[in-house]
Amino acid sequence: MISSRVAVAVHVLAYMAWKRSEAVTSERIAASVNTNPVVVRRIVGALRNAGMVTVQPGVGGGATLAREPDDITLLDVYRAVEDGDELFSLHPSEPSRSCNVGGNIRDVLRPIFCTAHRAMESVLAQVSIADVGSQVMAMARAEGCCGESMNATELRRAQAV
């Protein structure tokens, strides 16, 4: 399983695309993601290293998008937060070299697994943060007109995050 860091990172970027040009703190994002601010900062740090966000310390600081939402693909996000360039593990220890199968199986599997990996990545490359953001907003609007209203407590929480 690919870790939840990808999902959280997309969440973070979609949130920042929503609050465009407004620096958001790790605490506010953490409230939306429902996790600890440090977990958010670790992921934001990876996105900063990849040049997708800029981070400002101090009062009124926080993170903002460094690129346009439609210029950030889910593949960019995946590569930023998921380390290692291999999706499939090969054998834990080297197979017997004196066996016809053991001596060559890894060289046969490597390119196959690499192709499978690339196929997965090409799907991620076709979706941008802007796409995710607009879908999220479309869903939020759809809920809004289906008669669901907020009470005072929900309103306060909605404004908080």
Added chain:
Amino acid sequence: MISSRVAVAVHVLAYMAWKRSEAVTSERIAASVNTNPVVVRRIVGALRNAGMVTVQPGVGGGATLAREPDDITLLDVYRAVEDGDELFSLHPSEPSRSCNVGGNIRDVLRPIFCTAHRAMESVLAQVSIADVGSQVMAMARAEGCCGESMNATELRRAQAV
């Protein structure tokens, strides 16, 4: 990372395709894979549950292919040994439902991740155990004519596995 069980399971099946119609024991396979026989038996058990191999206990027993090598795809193997039908993890804990992003991000990501997963699987579906076996044998032959010969010790080990 997807566990090495897939690579080992393909190795096991390619080995059985090589030793066609001859029951191979977990110990022999383990020697080729370079691991513990119990690890092999766990994987062979999963392949047996998926109907790819039949297993015979007792003297002269072992595992044999239950289907033709060209009728077993790497996708079959992947699904047999890798549990769970999701490749990507979503958020560890449910995001804030009172946030536009948090309340909808998972529903947006789920189908995208599913599509990416399917794209990866479709590559695995195009490769059979017969393909892997023939590639392995082609490599073994290529090594053979490049002048690499075995000494007595290597010969014994080659016959053992």
Added chain:
DNA sequence: GAATCCGAAACTATCATGGTTACAGTTAAC
């Protein structure tokens, strides 16, 4: 100078993975 915010280190709990030992059950051969 105080308040706010990030960055990073350190520690913990949990879980998946792979390896190992041990043993019960099944089969074939003698």
Added chain:
DNA sequence: GTTAACTGTAACCATGATAGTTTCGGATTC
């Protein structure tokens, strides 16, 4: 029927990844 050769499964351990938490130093704004 006994023995030897297998599988199947449970139990346990070591390792590493993951996510959460606390803490503190440093940067920034007011």
